[in-house]
Amino acid sequence: MPGPHPIRSRLVAALAGLWSFPAAADYALNLTAGVTSISREAYRLHMIVLWLCVGIAVVVFGAMLWAVVRHRKARGAIPAQFHDNTRLEIAWTAIPFLVLVALAVPATQALIAMEDTADADLTIKVTGQQWRWRYDYLNEGIGFFSTLDDKSAAAGRKNSGVDPRTVDHYLLAVDNPLVVPVGKKIRFLTTATDVIHSWWVPALGYKKDAIPGFINEIWARIDAPGTYRGQCAELCGVGHAMMPIVVVATSDADYQSWLAGMKATQAAAAAAATRAWSKDELMAKGQQVYNTMCIACHQPGGEGIPGVFKPLKGSAIATGPVAAHMDRVMNGVAGTAMQPFAKQLSDEDIAAVITFERNSWGNVAGDLVQPGQIKAARK
Amino acid sequence: MTELALHHAHEPPAGFTRWLFTTNHKDIGTLYLLFSLLMFIVGGSFAMVIRAELFQPGLQLVDALTFNQMTTMHALVMFFGAVMPAFVGLANWMIPLMIGAPDMALPRLNNWSFWILPFAFALLLSTLFMPGGGPAGGWTMYPPLMLQTGMAFPFVIFAIHLMGISSVMGAINIITTIFNMRAPGMHLRRLPLFVWTWLITAFLLVAAMPVLAGAVTMLLTDKYFGTSFFNAAGGGDPVMFQHVFWFFGHPEVYIMILPAFGIVSHIVPTFARKPLFGYESMIVAVMSIAFLSFIVWAHHMFTVGMPLAGELFFMYSTILIAVPTGVKVFNWVATMWRGALSFETPMLWALTFIVLFSIGGFSGLMLGLTPVDFQYQDTYFVVAHFHYVLVTGAVFAIVGGVYFWLPKWTGHNYDERLGKLHFWLSLISVNVLFFPQHFLGLAGMPRRIPDYAVQFADWNMISSLGGFVFGAAQLLFLYNVVRTIRGGAAATPQVWEGAQGLEWTLSSPPPYHSFTEPPIIP
Numbered sequence A: 001m002p003g004p005h006p007i008r009s010r011l012v013a014a015l016a017g018l019w020s021f022p023a024a025a026d027y028a029l030n031l032t033a034g035v036t037s038i039s040r041e042a043y044r045l046h047m048i049v050l051w052l053c054v055g056i057a058v059v060v061f062g063a064m065l066w067a068v069v070r071h072r073k074a075r076g077a078i079p080a081q082f083h084d085n086t087r088l089e090i091a092w093t094a095i096p097f098l099v100l101v102a103l104a105v106p107a108t109q110a111l112i113a114m115e116d117t118a119d120a121d122l123t124i125k126v127t128g129q130q131w132r133w134r135y136d137y138l139n140e141g142i143g144f145f146s147t148l149d150d151k152s153a154a155a156g157r158k159n160s161g162v163d164p165r166t167v168d169h170y171l172l173a174v175d176n177p178l179v180v181p182v183g184k185k186i187r188f189l190t191t192a193t194d195v196i197h198s199w200w201v202p203a204l205g206y207k208k209d210a211i212p213g214f215i216n217e218i219w220a221r222i223d224a225p226g227t228y229r230g231q232c233a234e235l236c237g238v239g240h241a242m243m244p245i246v247v248v249a250t251s252d253a254d255y256q257s258w259l260a261g262m263k264a265t266q267a268a269a270a271a272a273a274t275r276a277w278s279k280d281e282l283m284a285k286g287q288q289v290y291n292t293m294c295i296a297c298h299q300p301g302g303e304g305i306p307g308v309f310k311p312l313k314g315s316a317i318a319t320g321p322v323a324a325h326m327d328r329v330m331n332g333v334a335g336t337a338m339q340p341f342a343k344q345l346s347d348e349d350i351a352a353v354i355t356f357e358r359n360s361w362g363n364v365a366g367d368l369v370q371p372g373q374i375k376a377a378r379k
Numbered sequence B: 001m002t003e004l005a006l007h008h009a010h011e012p013p014a015g016f017t018r019w020l021f022t023t024n025h026k027d028i029g030t031l032y033l034l035f036s037l038l039m040f041i042v043g044g045s046f047a048m049v050i051r052a053e054l055f056q057p058g059l060q061l062v063d064a065l066t067f068n069q070m071t072t073m074h075a076l077v078m079f080f081g082a083v084m085p086a087f088v089g090l091a092n093w094m095i096p097l098m099i100g101a102p103d104m105a106l107p108r109l110n111n112w113s114f115w116i117l118p119f120a121f122a123l124l125l126s127t128l129f130m131p132g133g134g135p136a137g138g139w140t141m142y143p144p145l146m147l148q149t150g151m152a153f154p155f156v157i158f159a160i161h162l163m164g165i166s167s168v169m170g171a172i173n174i175i176t177t178i179f180n181m182r183a184p185g186m187h188l189r190r191l192p193l194f195v196w197t198w199l200i201t202a203f204l205l206v207a208a209m210p211v212l213a214g215a216v217t218m219l220l221t222d223k224y225f226g227t228s229f230f231n232a233a234g235g236g237d238p239v240m241f242q243h244v245f246w247f248f249g250h251p252e253v254y255i256m257i258l259p260a261f262g263i264v265s266h267i268v269p270t271f272a273r274k275p276l277f278g279y280e281s282m283i284v285a286v287m288s289i290a291f292l293s294f295i296v297w298a299h300h301m302f303t304v305g306m307p308l309a310g311e312l313f314f315m316y317s318t319i320l321i322a323v324p325t326g327v328k329v330f331n332w333v334a335t336m337w338r339g340a341l342s343f344e345t346p347m348l349w350a351l352t353f354i355v356l357f358s359i360g361g362f363s364g365l366m367l368g369l370t371p372v373d374f375q376y377q378d379t380y381f382v383v384a385h386f387h388y389v390l391v392t393g394a395v396f397a398i399v400g401g402v403y404f405w406l407p408k409w410t411g412h413n414y415d416e417r418l419g420k421l422h423f424w425l426s427l428i429s430v431n432v433l434f435f436p437q438h439f440l441g442l443a444g445m446p447r448r449i450p451d452y453a454v455q456f457a458d459w460n461m462i463s464s465l466g467g468f469v470f471g472a473a474q475l476l477f478l479y480n481v482v483r484t485i486r487g488g489a490a491a492t493p494q495v496w497e498g499a500q501g502l503e504w505t506l507s508s509p510p511p512y513h514s515f516t517e518p519p520i521i522p
């Protein structure tokens, strides 16, 4: 026999959860208490103000209900004619004011603690762009993009035919997670290259907008190892639902070995940029870059979205002189979603993706672009 | 003028020209209300698309771009096309009747401010059919995202300018009418609450709408004329747009709720058969709310990274609004206390308004606490909050007001059974629609996303089901209103047993020109 119907069982669970709200602080119903001092403070304040509201509601709605039941014309009630009462009115102005003052005290303390980003152990720059995050470890000299994983991206296309329930962490999984050590004070600097995004991991207790031209500061000290997921929280265009955040908090030892591995990988990539690549290598790498950087706008078949995002298939740029194509990819088009990718991608990534675009979907430019050409063009 | 022409001037001309050239406050009020009803259906159909797409995870019906256009247009149409014109329509109909005036002070301006609107919305809605589609950056139009809009961009800006001009002219007319057209003896301290709330709203409109016009004009020059007001690369500041926008935007949300306070302050005493409790404190409360609305704007943008002092200031000013709002709710409850209550349809909507608007107020208080707002901001918790305030607040008050005054306007009683059916269906479905959105937001679902992680699936499905029923229930309202306009049992001048005020001394429907002789105020 199949299990109970999922909606019905969840509904029962939800009602049960409502009944014992704080005990069943279920992720699906209530705010998470999270894994940092900030998130626990936010949760505590949330529960205080929630219960305060419930208390006020019981009193006010109770009085209303009493009047509705007892003072109805159908019961033969004779209307009184009073229309003011100075003492009562002063009381219900002054008492709420005092309650608010009492509420403002812990809120102020929490806010002051949150804004204290001093004495951080490590600093990570978080850059939002349409539609992925980039993490730069400022003290370590490494950095990488973190993009929605392929399975979610494929299942999330319109009428993909894939049931999202079969995808592991649908829309909440990435190719390269942010790896951080537990117990260390981490300072995050958020910014963006194109439009405004917002970096939000509920378990860390806040979100902060990532704004072009601005650098915002937040901090976290994560207590428990684990994987914490979040999403971009500020509308940033068609891919807004598709730029998740995954934070993996590990022990310091694991973090150090991850760092060493990452540094080695990035050094190897830098070395690769100087040699000549074969067409197959460029096409394979190019496909990979295209799928993470370009596909959201230009679409899997290079056809774009008419009137919004230009097609690459058969386009004048992708089939014309290679210099113009390089200029478009590297310098972008001001005022559009087409960004200057020279600052964001490595030489071999740009070379590969241009080669891929010129030799796919029936485009037969036939030429290869080598990392060295990109390097030369940067000057 | 000859005898004949004089007589003629008192009869409405027939046909389409009656409506096109009318300067009569009742005709213009009717036009506003019918236009608002039409926009309510248009904006509602956008909401149905949104809820249908969110019915289950994955993208089935529309692509992400269309979805973003739907959320953007739903808000623009509901704010500027449905809620605001509905209140202006009610003001047009009721203010002259309530203050004993023959008409509005500036009847030609009145005609113009209405007739701008159909053109403004034709422009706005036409963008949906342009290459690249309509605006998709949210009704808040934050740059730089808004600057990525295609061909639709200048049309949207121009449409917003037109709506702003219409609103400001309407507001000027209302202020002038209230200050100059009151019957002798109708002192400001005797003014009915609906008139008072609208007077204060009109001042908010005059102060706030030009700020929006300025903000969108700066967007326009950034896009087409090479300025860099909001472009960081050119030395501008994208956050400045948000400051300017919300300096308009927060008064704007009170523009959409203060007249609702007025309506409820008429309905509750009528069906409690008891005078309004705390008339003067009601007015002071509305004035305080209006004042505070200009110094709380940045609570919409706590996460942009303000200095600590700024965050504290806006937190304190925001939660302070709970005091005057509480006073209003307490006064309504005290009005009911020891009254002789009856529960005709308008009263049901008003009572529901008090409860559900308060729930929106509670979540507003929660959102005002900056440290927790860092979690709530831009999630479905915010969506739930403002729909409790705007739908079960503003819209429920408007619907209650329509049931309350419809017999006065048409001279026919509406079908009470149908009205109650409409009420109960709406009450249940609206809570199924919006209450689960609190859970979704707390559990981590961002707003304005066309697709979501599977742990949000159940509540989204329930919310969508509530949405479909709520949408369908409004067709009952449409049917009931149309039926009442076309016929029905004759209404008495008094209409409701407990009704008090000048408007109820006139026949139902009132003569085409009301109070050609100033009434005697007892």
Ligand SMILES: [Cu+2]
Pocket: A128, A129, A131, A196, A197, A198, A232, A233, A234, A235, A236, A240, A243
């Ligand atoms: Cu984003």
